[in-house]
Amino acid sequence: MNAWRAEALGGVQRARTSSGFDVRARAPLRLGLAGGGTDLSPYCDQFGGAVLNVTIDRFAFAHITPSADGAVSFRANDLGVQEHHELGARPRIDEGLSLHRAVYDHVVETYLDGAAPALNVSTTIDAPAGSGLGSSSALVVALVEAFRLALDLPLGPADVARLAFHIERRKLGLAGGRQDQYAAAFGGVNFIEFLPEDKVLVSPLRVPRAYLNEFESSLVICFTGQSRRSETIIKEQIDGLVGMNAETLESMHQLKADAALMREALLRGDMRDMAAILMRSWSAKKRTASGVATDTVDRLFDLAIAEGAWGGKVSGAGGGGFLMFFTDPENRHHLISTLNRAGGQASSVKVTFEGAEAWSVPR
Incomplete structure (x- = not known):
């Protein structure tokens, strides 16, 4: 993949076509079992x-291919949205x-010295926007x-x-915490600590297969x-923290305490205790901001119980x-059948253990 970078840096305003390879990547979505919100500043x-x-086993997918027309295109296949930009146009990242x-802009500025390659960048997500599964991150x-793969960048999971x-929260200014990016990059069952000075400790759990x-x-x-849209809820939570509510x-x-207790319950294989901690965490979560629960959420929740x-x-x-x-x-x-009859979209789910992955495929 070095040639993509070499051609951009060499001033050739197109992605490499001679390689015969396209790049694909995927990153897993996550369930927040406990502690969500404590990763907020x-x-x-x-x-x-x-x-x-x-x-x-739900994923966000990204695909990078050379552009045949010498331009830059972005496409969200699941949303049915496509954009086409002339090379070097540098569209606003907040629109x-x-x-x-924002990712393309950051890559061009940071790794390609402003030499913008002509690429098609397309994505798909296995969940609706605003799902609560960390899909945007x-x-x-x-x-x-x-x-990373296309340009052969020396980035490990923590760097990614x-x-x-940085791109989502600081460059774009989108409200939210830190857990989603680390879950997607590392994958698996993780106890993650977020400490002062942006220090993050990711501890994978070795949970017995049974x-x-x-x-x-x-x-x-x-x-x-x-x-x-979580921004309003998160802003209210942040305002409460800033004001020391x-x-x-x-x-x-x-x-935060429930996250440690949930870890111990999972390592013991105690699903009943995990369920009790979920209930306590749900009560605490609802006290952090208005709007955490809605009529539909309460209706489906009460039905499930x-x-x-x-x-x-949630x-x-x-x-x-x-x-x-x-x-x-x-x-x-x-339970799944009952929730579906009541208007929910319920299903089983499987744990995945691989984090973000990228691979090349012959064109």
């Missing part, structure tokens, strides 16, 4: 945050397909990973995660049908997106 900067998350634009990670965080089997067999996820701080401390779910909560900031529940594996089919 200023909480993690002052108190240190901790989350437990797990990547699942249109902003994630695609996984998309940025997949894009960064694709360019940091760069994705416990993982029970985890998967007990787990149900359900899309509420509501895609939510006592209820917000107490709730965040509880969420009535139909035998041991416990559950994945992500709330306001819609995906719910997750633990139930007796023998009750899982009934």
Whole structure:
């Protein structure tokens, strides 16, 4: 893949066509089991945050191919949106397909000395926008990973995660925490600590296979049908932290403690205890901001509990997106069917252990 970089740096304003290879990448989405919100600044900067998350068999995909017409195009296949830009036009990164634009812009400025290659950059995500599964961050990670391979950049998983965080949160100014980028970059079951001075510790959990089997067999996820914009919820949480709101701080401390307790419950294979921690975390999460729960979320949540779910909560900031529940594996089919009849989109889910991956394919 070095030739892509060499041609751009050499002033050839097109991607390499002689190589005969295109680049693809994927990054897994995640379920936030516990501690979500404690990865937000200023909480993690002052108190240190901790989350437990797990990547699942849903992915964000990115594809990079040379442009035949000497221009730059961005396409989100799942959204049906496409953009076409003349080479060197440098469109604003806060408009249109902003994630695609921002990653491309950063790569050109940082690694190609401003020499913009003519490329087609397309993406697809296995979940609706605003799903609460970290899909936007996984998309940025997949894009960064694709360019890492295309340009032969010396970036490991932590570097990819940091760069994705920088582009999404700082360059674009999009509200949110840090866990999504690290989950997507590393993959698997991880206890992640977010410490002052942007220090991040990723600790993969070695969960016995039998416990993982029970985890998967007990787990149900359900899309509420509501895609939510998390910015309002996150802003309210941040405002509460900046203002040292006592209820917000107490709730965040509880969420952080629950992450450590959830880790221990998973390592013991105790799904009932995990469900109880989910319930406690859900109560704490709702106290951090208004709008975390909605009428639809409450309706599906109450139905699931009535139909035998041991416990559950929303994945992500709330306001819609995906719910997750633990139930007796023998009750899982009934719970999924009941939620689907009630207007949800429920299914089983599997754990994945690979983080962001990129590969080349013959054209």
